[in-house]
Amino acid sequence: MDKTKKERLAAAGWRAGDAGEFLDLSTEEAAFVELKLALADYLREVRSRNGWTQAQVARRLGSSQSRVAKMEAADASVSIDLLVKALLGLGASRTEVGNVIAKPA
Amino acid sequence: MDKTKKERLAAAGWRAGDAGEFLDLSTEEAAFVELKLALADYLREVRSRNGWTQAQVARRLGSSQSRVAKMEAADASVSIDLLVKALLGLGASRTEVGNVIAKPA
DNA sequence: GAAGGATATGTCAGAATTGACATGGCGTCA
DNA sequence: TGACGCCATGTCAATTCTGACATATCCTTC
Structure with a gap:
């Protein structure tokens, strides 16, 4: 199973329980995907x-509706940076972002 | 002042106090750079x-010594993803990463 | 069930990131 | 001084990400 497929599946419907339950994700890969999903x-x-x-958010961020949709879907083409x-662009604080990442869903 | 220069300066010596003190970083840009520096x-x-x-870490991560040096320097060519x-590759947990980001230095 | 607004998915050219290599600098030890 | 190990910096081809566009799928409301 390739990386793209894995992220796609994980992004699709595997937020219940641990991602990487019967997918062959290593623990770090699973942690990475979960972190991305949380954001x-x-x-x-x-x-x-x-x-x-989504269109309004896109305008605020200088992006496009389709990219915002992909962000919310944790698409494989979306980076954590983005x-x-x-x-941050929508007003969240660094601490807020950290808490989202830290909190176990 | 361009983005590269800003990150460079910030990465260089501006960890004391708030980055973006007399640099023209917007608050979100500053938050982003600080977040990166914290990691x-x-x-x-x-x-x-x-x-x-750094060479040992590079081997563990499947990267190179020079890239690890850049990671530690929060170089502009290094993403948060990386x-x-x-x-995570060195054994940190998702929660640990979140706390690093959340904690106000 | 047509229309309209909102969200999702596929594609792609241009931009950014990455590992690797080369090289330079710095401290230590013999 | 020279050699050596470790870290920093510059460069670059290959890969990955991004905004934008086109189009598709959903919901409401009429």
């Missing part, structure tokens, strides 16, 4: 909490 | 705590 989920939460559309920059 | 510093700490050389993967 993606939080991004969506911040957006909906403020009643924004997610962190997006959260 | 870089922690990487160096983990390495020295274990008594490893820093996070490095820390």
Whole structure:
């Protein structure tokens, strides 16, 4: 199973329980994917909490609706850098970002 | 002042106090750089705590000594993804990474 | 069930990141 | 002084990421 497929699957429906349950993710790979999912989920939460559309968020960040959708889906083409920059750009603090990453879902 | 120069300066000697003191970093840019510096510093700490050389760490991570040096220097060519993967690869937990990011230096 | 707004997915050219190599600097030891 | 180990910096080809566009899928509301 290639890396793309793994991230795709993980991003798709494996937020219940540990990602990498019967996927062949090493523990570090699983931790990485989970960390990314946590940020993606939080991004969506911040957006909906403020009643924004993906297009509005995209405008704020100087990006596009499709990329915001991919961010929220933790798509394989989205980096942690992008997610962190997006959260900071929407007003989240460094501490807030850290807590999202640290907290076990 | 361009982005590269800013990160370079910040990475060089501005860990005392807030980066972006008299640099023209916006608050989000400053938060991003500080976050990156925190991870870089922690990487160096983990390495020295274990008594490893940069070359040894590089071997463990499947990278090179020069890239590890750049990671620890929070070089502009280093992504947060790379820093996070490095820390996880050296045995740090997701929570540990989150705490490093969250803690106000 | 057509229309419209919102979100999802595929693709791609341009930009950014990465491992590797070369080389330079620094401290230590003989 | 020279040799050696460790860290820093510059460069670059290959890979990966990103914004943008096109298009598809969902929901509501009428």
